[in-house]
Amino acid sequence: MKRSTIKKLLNTKPEGQEIVVKGWVRSIRNSKAFSFIVINDGSTQTDLQIIADDTLAGYEEFSKCLNGSAFSIQGKLVESGGKQPIEVQAISIDIIGSTPQDYPLQKKGTSMEFLREIAHLRPRTNTFSAVFRVRHELTQATHKFFSDKGFYNLHTPILTAMDAEGAGELFRVTTLDPNNLPLDKSGKVIWEKDYFGKESYLCVTGQLEAEAFACSMGSVYTFGPTFRSEDSNTTRHLSEFWMIEPEVAFADLDEIADLAAEYIQYMVKHALEHCEEELNFFNKFIEKGLVDKLKKVASSTFKKITYTKAIEILTKTTKKFEFKVEWGIDLQTEHEKYLTDEHFKGPVIVTDYPKTIKAFYMKQNEDGQTVRAMDVLIPGVGELIGGSQREENYEKLVTRIESENLDPSLYQWYLDLRKFGTVPHSGFGLGFERAMMYITGMSNIRDVIPFHRTPKNIEF
Ligand code: 4AD
Ligand code: MG
Numbered sequence: 233m234k235r236s237t238i239k240k241l242l243n244t245k246p247e248g249q250e251i252v253v254k255g256w257v258r259s260i261r262n263s264k265a266f267s268f269i270v271i272n273d274g275s276t277q278t279d280l281q282i283i284a285d286d287t288l289a290g291y292e293e294f295s296k297c298l299n300g301s302a303f304s305i306q307g308k309l310v311e312s313g314g315k316q317p318i319e320v321q322a323i324s325i326d327i328i329g330s331t332p333q334d335y336p337l338q339k340k341g342t343s344m345e346f347l348r349e350i351a352h353l354r355p356r357t358n359t360f361s362a363v364f365r366v367r368h369e370l371t372q373a374t375h376k377f378f379s380d381k382g383f384y385n386l387h388t389p390i391l392t393a394m395d396a397e398g399a400g401e402l403f404r405v406t407t408l409d410p411n412n413l414p415l416d417k418s419g420k421v422i423w424e425k426d427y428f429g430k431e432s433y434l435c436v437t438g439q440l441e442a443e444a445f446a447c448s449m450g451s452v453y454t455f456g457p458t459f460r461s462e463d464s465n466t467t468r469h470l471s472e473f474w475m476i477e478p479e480v481a482f483a484d485l486d487e488i489a490d491l492a493a494e495y496i497q498y499m500v501k502h503a504l505e506h507c508e509e510e511l512n513f514f515n516k517f518i519e520k521g522l523v524d525k526l527k528k529v530a531s532s533t534f535k536k537i538t539y540t541k542a543i544e545i546l547t548k549t550t551k552k553f554e555f556k557v558e559w560g561i562d563l564q565t566e567h568e569k570y571l572t573d574e575h576f577k578g579p580v581i582v583t584d585y586p587k588t589i590k591a592f593y594m595k596q597n598e599d600g601q602t603v604r605a606m607d608v609l610i611p612g613v614g615e616l617i618g619g620s621q622r623e624e625n626y627e628k629l630v631t632r633i634e635s636e637n638l639d640p641s642l643y644q645w646y647l648d649l650r651k652f653g654t655v656p657h658s659g660f661g662l663g664f665e666r667a668m669m670y671i672t673g674m675s676n677i678r679d680v681i682p683f684h685r686t687p688k689n690i691e692f
């Protein structure tokens with residue numbers, strides 16, 4: 233008989249029909265003439281209780297199995313008098329895989345730090361299976377949101393020769409032997425001898441390639457892994473993270489700021505609708521008030537202010553910051569936190585940053601000082617989205633590339649987009665794990681990605 237998932241059984245009317253269910257033991261409680269076995273198969277947050285009579289074949293063995301063992305159970309699906317609507321009266325139980333004493337996941341509270349060390353087993357906990365069911369739902373929601381709006385999904389390259397953010401946070405890709413590098417007379421590596429014939433890296437963004445397709449297909453979006461070697465050991469930074477990057481031709485900054493707010497709200501509503509059980513669980517055990525917070529965000533308009541205004545707010549408050557506030561600084565976490573958590577008490581979109589702290593491709597404003605950039609800041613997490621209107625003027629872009637000391641020859645194809653039928657266009661990047669943090673209430677970014685990569689950490 234084919235196995236049913238617990239999720240499916242919960243949607244089945246219990247009429248004593250025979251079913252097969254397979255999963256991992258959460259607990260076994262033995263009483264006089266029978267055992268209560270609780271299993272979970274990951275299909276849903278809800279566990280399933282099995283009642284096993286001591287007359288069943290193999291009772292001696294399976295009733296002594298430890299948590300974490302895998303069972304196959306054939307039984308009758310019946311109504312339950314307990315917490316769950318259904319339970320199973322076992323007809324036969326097979327041990328698929330037993331577990332010895334040293335199973336690391338014991339009933340007692342296990343810390344998030346410890347669970348990171350056993351990242352291969354943590355999806356067996358309630359918290360992590362819930363996190364990754366939500367992650368699945370938000371992935372589906374993302375594709376649906378953009379597809380319904382007529383955006384085309386685009387798979388941009390992961391290997392690249394360009395520092396597309398100009399921030400120097402690249403992971404080098406090479407097939408050269410580090411112990412036997414081809415060197416020229418002055419001791420410099422001859423990159424022409426490397427695999428791609430030039431210095432190559434993992435991508436930090438798919439934006440530049442997405443621009444090429446926006447400037448032909450209109451509206452596109454990417455959803456892929458990106459890599460940054462920034463040395464930030466914080467609760468909000470990963471070396472490998474997933475980013476969603478929509479890019480829209482003929483759109484200005486205001487248009488994509490609206491798109492950003494709509495997309496965030498769409499994800500939040502989707503989670504409220506499709507992940508009720510998980511969100512209630514997080515609301516109880518991870519972040520008190522989570523569900524109310526999400527409901528409020530789903531229905532409120534996002535505040536929008538310029539960077540200059542943000543600096544004004546930060547200068548006027550009596551709150552003391554560690555980093556000095558003055559026009560021209562990059563906003564620090566404490567500043568962003570003040571704006572979202574204390575001043576606006578909700579998400580805020582900050583626009584028109586000084587050009588000196590933003591990437592080369594952003595559209596320069598008339599004032600010569602600022603660019604048409606935006607960051608979407610959200611409570612508890614900080615920067616969720618970075619985006620901009622792109623510089624569509626060929627000369628201005630060349631000048632900027634040169635003044636940033638980037639090699640213009642690498643950007644020739646990108647400049648071509650400004651040479652042949654150039655149009656205003658805009659886009660943004662949303663850090664998927666930061667959205668996950670906000671929607672689940674999980675406070676460390678390492679706990680919302682299946683296997684995290686951070687400095688000095690590449691286990692699993
Ligand atoms: O602001 P960023 O660097 O923007 C870009 O990459 C643009 N190319 C996007 C675009 O306009 N198409 O990154 C975008 C978002 C950030 O707002 C943040 O949410 C996330 O990506 N992010 C990270 N998430 C986790 N770990 C890191 N190290 C991150 N760096 C950026
Ligand atoms: Mg940014």
